[in-house]
Each structure stands twice: as structure tokens, then as C-alpha cells.
Amino acid sequence: MIHHQNAPRPDPPGWVDRAALHDVSPVLIGLAPFAMVLGVAMRDADISTPTGMIGSLVVYAGSAQLAAVALMKSGAGIVSIMVAVALINARFVMYGAALEPRFRSQPAWFRWLAPHFLVDQSYILADSRTDLGNPQRFRRYWLTMAAAIGVVWLSAIGLTLTIGDFLPETPLTFAPIAILVGILVPKLHYKEARQAAIAAGLATLCGASLPPGGGLLLGVVVGAFAPTLIARRSA
Amino acid sequence: VNPLLVLCAAGCVSWLLRVTFIDLFPARNLPPWIRTALGAGGPAAIAALIVTDLTRTVPHGEPLPAVLAAMAAASAITLRFQNLGLTAAAGMAVYWLVSLVIG
Numbered sequence: 001m002i003h004h005q006n007a008p009r010p011d012p013p014g015w016v017d018r019a020a021l022h023d024v025s026p027v028l029i030g031l032a033p034f035a036m037v038l039g040v041a042m043r044d045a046d047i048s049t050p051t052g053m054i055g056s057l058v059v060y061a062g063s064a065q066l067a068a069v070a071l072m073k074s075g076a077g078i079v080s081i082m083v084a085v086a087l088i089n090a091r092f093v094m095y096g097a098a099l100e101p102r103f104r105s106q107p108a109w110f111r112w113l114a115p116h117f118l119v120d121q122s123y124i125l126a127d128s129r130t131d132l133g134n135p136q137r138f139r140r141y142w143l144t145m146a147a148a149i150g151v152v153w154l155s156a157i158g159l160t161l162t163i164g165d166f167l168p169e170t171p172l173t174f175a176p177i178a179i180l181v182g183i184l185v186p187k188l189h190y191k192e193a194r195q196a197a198i199a200a201g202l203a204t205l206c207g208a209s210l211p212p213g214g215g216l217l218l219g220v221v222v223g224a225f226a227p228t229l230i231a232r233r234s235a
Numbered sequence: 236v237n238p239l240l241v242l243c244a245a246g247c248v249s250w251l252l253r254v255t256f257i258d259l260f261p262a263r264n265l266p267p268w269i270r271t272a273l274g275a276g277g278p279a280a281i282a283a284l285i286v287t288d289l290t291r292t293v294p295h296g297e298p299l300p301a302v303l304a305a306m307a308a309a310s311a312i313t314l315r316f317q318n319l320g321l322t323a324a325a326g327m328a329v330y331w332l333v334s335l336v337i338g
Contacts, residue, residue, distance in 0.1 A: 025320065026319035051238050054242070055243070061249050069238075078241060085248050085249065090252060096252075096253050096262070097269075097270075098277075100257050100261055104261070115253040123277075124280060174301075174302065174330040176284075177285055177289070178305065178326025178330075179322065180281050181285065182318075183281055186314075187281075188278070194278075195275075196278040197278045197281070198282070200279035200283040201285070203283070219283030219286065223275065223278065223283060224279045225275075228272045
């Protein structure tokens with residue numbers, strides 16, 4: 001649970017998961033500026049609004065799409081672009097592995113289609129909750145969160161492609177970091193989480209000069225395995 | 236190259252990565268020590284994302300004192316209220332104020 005003091009009331013029967021909306025709402029604030037950056041990049045690359053919108057829905061991963069658009073603009077070949085996309089999104093493999101127990105008891109359509117909405121935000125929020133053991137509950141939580149993120153993401157990209165920048169740069173640029181800090185700090189109560197966060201931060205910093213996505217991938221992998229390695233050494 | 240085709244191909248690559256350990260090679264078949272390590276993936280991913288964001292923005296004009304002050308404020312608000320909306324608002328407000336003060 002992320003919000004202890006503001007836990008929402010139990011959900012009424014239906015499609016919308018109130019807890020998912022509660023969890024994802026602040027995250028949406030941080031998505032809009034990033035979506036705008038992507039929208040501007042696509043405008044600069046002369047990508048039309050329909051292509052940009054369809055592409056954003058199909059890729060559903062901002063950093064990788066940004067790299068793909070920049071590489072396209074620079075005239076890179078499709079193989080180079082796909083390698084860059086694979087490197088930047090390689091962390092999704094680990095996110096999927098971590099969430100696999102939640103997908104295991106789901107119907108086939110959900111197991112194959114719903115992972116499309118696996119992004120940093122959805123992984124972090126779903127991973128933070130301990131009350132999603134019921135398959136139906138997880139399904140509703142995941143789809144509500146995906147719909148909310150998708151609507152804001154695509155709307156902000158569509159607006160930027162159509163009318164250009166529409167949000168002031170400051171202080172919204174800080175929103176994504178503030179939200180990540182807000183999610184991370186309560187987890188630091190546990191020793192393993194502290195070890196993981198410190199190792200991940202240092203590894204990401206060391207990998208800052210790597211190609212796009214390299215530092216992030218290095219940080220996630222080193223951070224995830226650090227507590228296990230430290231425990232093995234101490235044993 | 237047609238941009239829509241490139242983006243669709245990028246979408247296919249991303250989807251394959253997403254379903255790799257969910258459907259293609261289910262993670263339950265991974266060695267136990269790897270599955271244990273995956274439990275620490277959340278804090279690791281968040282910390283890595285924060286540092287990535289900072290290494291991307293600070294060298295390009297984001298004022299470091301404002302960022303640090305805002306992170307401290309966001310942490311304090313989180314510890315006190317455990318409310319993400321309030322945390323984001325406090326972080327942005329402090330960032331804005333300190334940016335104004337240091338010009």
C-alpha cells in the first residue's frame with residue numbers, strides 16, 4: 001500500500017478500480033510534461049498527428065519512442081532504431097518477471113495483451129500494492145491504471161502535435177521526480193530496499209555516459225541484485 | 236522509412252520484451268535467487284529513474300539547489316503524510332520558490 005492514511009473506500013462492483021485511480025492520479029501530473037517533450041520531438045521530425053498518436057499507442061514507452069524519433073530524424077536505419085528501442089526497454093523484461101505471479105492466474109487475453117501497458121509507472125504502482133492477490137482485482141486495477149495513463153499520455157501528445165507546447169516548463173518539470181521520491185521514501189524503511197536504491201543510484205550514475213537507456217538498465221539490474229549479493233556475502 | 240512502420244516495429248519489440256517472462260518463459264521457472272532479487276526491483280527502478288532524470292536535466296540548466304531542496308521537501312511531506320498528491324505539490328512549490336530566489 002502506498003497511501004496508508006488516505007486509503008480509498010472499497011470499490012463498488014464495476015469496471016473502475018477506485019484505488020488504481022487514487023494511486024495513479026498524482027503520477028499523471030508528471031506524465032504530461034514528458035508527453036509534451038515527445039510531441040515536440042515528433043513535430044520536429046515532421047511526423048503527422050495521426051501517425052504520432054497511433055505510434056504512441058503502439059509503442060507505449062516514452063523514452064524508447066523519443067530515441068526512435070530522434071534516430072529516424074537523423075536518418076538511422078531500422079535495425080539501429082530497433083536495437084536502441086530494445087536496449088532502452090530491456091528493463092521491461094525484469095518488470096514483467098517481477099509481476100508474473102500477478103499475471104499467472106489471468107485469462108489468456110489478459111496475459112498476452114495487458115503487458116502492453118507495462119511501463120515504469122504501472123510497474124512501480126502495482127509492485128507497491130500488497131492487496132492485488134485476487135486475479136479479478138488485479139485485472140481491474142491494472143486496466144483502470146492503464147486507461148488513466150493512456151488517456152493522459154495520448155491526449156497530451158495529441159495536443160502538442162496539434163497546437164504545440166501548452167504547459168509552462170517550470171515547476172512541472174520537477175513533478176516526475178517529486179512523485180518518484182514520494183513512492184520511494186516509504187519503501188526505504190526496509191534494509192533491502194535501501195541497499196537496492198543506493199546500489200541502483202550509484203550504478204545509474206556510473207552508467208550516465210552509456211548510450212540512451214544504458215545507465216537506467218544498469219541501475220535497475222545492479223540495484224535489484226544488490227541485496228541478494230550482500231546477503232550472500234554476509235552469510 | 237515510413238515513420239508509422241518504424242513505430243509499429245518498435246511497438247512489437249517493446250511488446251516482446253514485456254511478455255518475455257510473463258508468457259514466453261514464465262518467471263516461475265527462473266532460479267529462486269533470481270526471483271528473490273526481483274523483489275528489490277521496485278526500489279531499484281525508482282532510484283535509477285530519479286538519478287537518470289537528474290543526470291539528464293541538471294547539466295542542462297535545471298538548478299541543482301532547487302532540485303535538492305524540492306527533493307528534501309518531497310521526502311519530508313511523504314514521511315509525514317504519505318500522500319503522493321501532496322508530495323508532488325510540495326515538491327513543485329519548493330522547486331519553483333527556490334528557482335525564483337536563486338534566479
